[in-house]
Amino acid sequence: MLAPPVAVPTEHLTPHDLVAYFRCPHEMELERARRHRDVHGSLGAVRTPSDVVPLRHSPLLPPPLGAVRVNQGRLAFAPSDRLVYEDDGEDDLPVLFAPEQVALDARFRTATENLVDLSLGFAGRPDLVIALAGQQLVPLEYKATHLFVGYHEAHGRLFDTVQAIAQCRLVEASFGRRPPYGIVLYGDAAGDGLHEGWVEVPYGDAEAGWLRYALAQVRGDPLRAPVPAERNCGGCEPNSEGLCRFAASRYEGPHHRAWAAGLRR
Numbered sequence: 001m002l003a004p005p006v007a008v009p010t011e012h013l014t015p016h017d018l019v020a021y022f023r024c025p026h027e028m029e030l031e032r033a034r035r036h037r038d039v040h041g042s043l044g045a046v047r048t049p050s051d052v053v054p055l056r057h058s059p060l061l062p063p064p065l066g067a068v069r070v071n072q073g074r075l076a077f078a079p080s081d082r083l084v085y086e087d088d089g090e091d092d093l094p095v096l097f098a099p100e101q102v103a104l105d106a107r108f109r110t111a112t113e114n115l116v117d118l119s120l121g122f123a124g125r126p127d128l129v130i131a132l133a134g135q136q137l138v139p140l141e142y143k144a145t146h147l148f149v150g151y152h153e154a155h156g157r158l159f160d161t162v163q164a165i166a167q168c169r170l171v172e173a174s175f176g177r178r179p180p181y182g183i184v185l186y187g188d189a190a191g192d193g194l195h196e197g198w199v200e201v202p203y204g205d206a207e208a209g210w211l212r213y214a215l216a217q218v219r220g221d222p223l224r225a226p227v228p229a230e231r232n233c234g235g236c237e238p239n240s241e242g243l244c245r246f247a248a249s250r251y252e253g254p255h256h257r258a259w260a261a262g263l264r265r
């Protein structure tokens with residue numbers, strides 16, 4: 001007699017997992033092993049087999065990019081816009097709203113409160129969620145770096161697009177309303193705001209479909225193979241601890257990937 005089927009729990013994933021996988025699946029595994037250490041005191045297990053063959057590119061296809069809108073200058077919101085969610089765990093976010101424009105949703109007010117999508121096994125925290133004219137919701141991710149020249153050609157910043165799409169889905173699942181787009185705000189903290197800008201990443205059926213594909217790709221990947229390349233390894237945090245035996249270069253700091261992609265101006 002056959003044993004009853006055992007339900008396999010869906011692997012929990014976050015926007016951060018997706019972004020790391022998009023660069024290098026093995027980096028995602030090592031990042032998760034480090035997070036396990038933060039909680040339990042020892043590195044977590046890594047799925048990547050020891051005889052894995054390194055890849056030249058991540059197996060995750062890029063998201064739709066054709067309708068992304070790039071804007072230069074300072075982002076300003078209308079007086080009728082409201083800040084309804086803020087990640088209290090981030091302490092370097094810009095102040096974009098006057099006190100009377102802050103109307104935080106009581107359901108999501110603690111630093112540990114993730115936005116959760118139970119149907120996709122997906123959870124995370126955008127930096128901000130804004131209600132435009134009190135109606136449409138848009139998530140915002142803040143980057144302290146500058147807006148990049150030639151954004152559409154700058155494949156080094158595609159991971160910001162991945163993050164924006166992921167945050168849109170979390171807002172849709174948590175607030176019950178689909179954002180029309182997500183914002184990535186580039187504050188150019190090092191350049192005193194000289195090259196500020198923001199990118200609007202549309203969130204429609206194509207992007208939602210891509211996200212489902214991406215989650216299935218990550219979960220169905222038994223290898224989580226390394227993608228050793230200077231553009232990846234120079235900014236890879238696990239590499240800063242010498243955790244990766246496939247590393248193509250030494251760790252050069254968190255901003256190395258953008259520099260290596262030739263995007264500095």
Ligand code: SF4
Binds near residue numbers: 226229244245246247
């Ligand atoms: S050092 Fe390079 S190959 Fe290794 S996990 Fe990091 S990005 Fe991937």
